[in-house]
Amino acid sequence: MVDIATRVHDHNWKIDPIVRSLIDTDFYKLLMCQSVFRNRADAQVTFSLINRSKAIRLADLIDEGELREQLDHIRTLSLSRGESTWLRGNTFYGKRQMFSSDFMEWFENLRLPPYTLEKRDGQYELTFEGSWPEVMLWEIPALAVLMELRSRAVLHGMGKFELQVLYARAMTKLWEKIETLRGLPDLRIADFGTRRRHSFLWQDWCVQAMQEGLAEKFVGTSNCLIAMRRDIEAIGTNAHELPMIYSALADTDDELRQAPYRVLADWQAEHDGNLRIILPDTYGSQGFLDHAPDWLPGWTGIRIDSGDPAEGAEMAINWWRARGEDPREKLVIFSDGLDVDKITELHQRFAGRVKVSFGWGTLLTNDFRGLVADDALAPFSLVCKAVAANGRPTVKLSDNPNKAMGPADEIARYKRVFDIGRQQAIDLVV
Template sequence: MTQLVSILDNDFYKFTMQYAVSKLFPKALAKYQFINRGEHQFPEGFDNKLKEAISDMAQLKLTQGEKKYFKDTCPYIDPIYFDFLQGYRYDPAEVNIQQVGHNLTVEVQGYWYRTILWEVPIMSLICETYYEMTGAQRVANDEVCVIAESKMDKYDKLNITIADFGTRRRHSYQVHDLVIKTLKQHPTKTFIGTSNVHLAMKYDTTPIGTHAHEWFMFHAAKYGYKMANLLSLEHWSEVYRGDLGIALSDTYTTEVFFKQFDKKLTKLFDGVRHDSGDPIEFAQLTIDHYKSQGIDPRSKSIIFSDGLDYDKVETIVRFCEGKIGHSFGIGTDFTNDVGLERMNIVVKMVEAQPEGGPWTDVIKLSDEPNKHTGNKDEINLAKSVLNIND
């Protein structure tokens, strides 16, 4: 039966955001929704299997060893957070799962500081349960390792650094575990860490991540679209004081982001993350922005993380070489390259209720219009307010 083995089997940025939310917005509420982008057909009884797996998550708790590891690894997080996390338990009552025919509905609602941890494990459980119930046969374990090793041999020649970002849409925990073991044993310095905190601890590598789109989406609900990027980054810097300094740029399009990424923030943050749209266009926009602020782009970095494979990475490297720092977060091409169709699913925040305010629709305006998420009327409003035409 599909189940998680650790409360840390989650992406690092979920914990870093949870800490920030608990400090700044402890009374905020949030709603999340599963979006089946790939229109996958879920087999009969899938909802019951998923409910069982979600129910089992209530038993997960931070061990003393995990607490020590996390605390030692992240000295920039106050000790009180690790005490809080040790007492945290997933509450399955926050998750509503329904199935009608082959269509699956999953919704999460509750205090934001609590519900923020659900997204990644729900997605990974949906993927693993789907492959189990459909009976699709993946390649053998040895082949999983060979595929990962052969990719690293090619990446080595590009003289770059790479992290695993593949928890959410992995084939299974077992495949993910095999991939990280292989990458860690690879005899070069190309692999620098993983977004998965549990596997980072297991294989003595670095947990990697900062914040996600929901951080900016909530700020839009509380402060409005024109102030969302600016206040999101101001608040992040208040909490982390210069640590975790990679800024996500595309919640309301990169063009809008750079207009609000003022000189103070441009200097303070180590770089930006690319997660949608054309990576070469993004790289040029980023280089131009740093130059306009009197900053040498080579002193900053772009973390590329949008649907990467070798060919895409090679193209990006050839463009960025000598112009700007660059590193790569590779997801499903590592953790779900097993001879089967990769799932195209997301779980996104859809509403937020800041303290003292009403429930408000939240949206994401990707650099790719077909990846916009949220209420269409709200999307149109945001585009109007931000003067976005696409």
């Protein structure tokens, strides 16, 4: 097993680059990229870094030169022969050849496009512009770089023994969580922690700990590189990016209203089984479900990613019942701000009522709370979102207004089109 403290102490970025591979990314990104490649490859999209935790002044913590070195390194990466073979030949979600030959040929020749980086008011403004299939693959590595550089800045100057003690405490903290989860019958849990991890080495350690500590209850990781190296399942379906951009490309209010369902119609044409997971909250879950087409309740399940998770699951159960479906045969995936207490609470509440699974993110791969002075390693809310498509701004409303984004006039329009009523704000954990 890697001695993380020694690697951190003896750090040389050419030996330990933050992003080691184009598949050091979340599996859902590659699934969505193939869908975009087939259906909307000509869309011109802008992604931008958004730090929701303004008190964390990243530009004051992270050296601009080091940030550029890491980003420039990512632009040199391409698929290795082994990575290409794994993507082409592995079985994902029970399906061989998940990725088509034309998509793989494109991906094998891909180099990520240029970026724009500026400093403003203690923050970095990092943007990516270009064709949608290319720029979307910047999101996860860009976040991983910023998160790990922040970790390295905090750890800089610590001695080897101090680092060993720090990581020993963090390992103990995680193992105690695993021991608690081990007691939950029929638990299904996956690592969703790539985008806001403490570091690549730490995420890899966390995955190994989950493998050993939870055995068959640990069902896989969202990280493709770790899934390949550790011979475990790559987990992921789709994200808010698809309806946000489809909606921005809509020409009329009626097309806008139908855009989230158009996304899923395109998805259904490609995928079946456990990849047919609904993410309903981009423009409010209740309205989305109320106006859903008749074919959608037959999908396998729903992912709850904002708002009160218990309320979201109850909403899904009621919707399935009203549409003649048996909730006990459906899957609910919880993935927002999870930690052990919330996982335990949700598991106990919904066991036997629906099939339950958990995508455990930041508080799996980046929980160093209370382990350094001033809590300087506490996780924070950093995202990289599509902010424009073909020159039009994107909008996200969510079930939690604290996660909403977009220009005020467009937010007002989307609230009108999607009939968004009063929403309850919930503090962001991560």
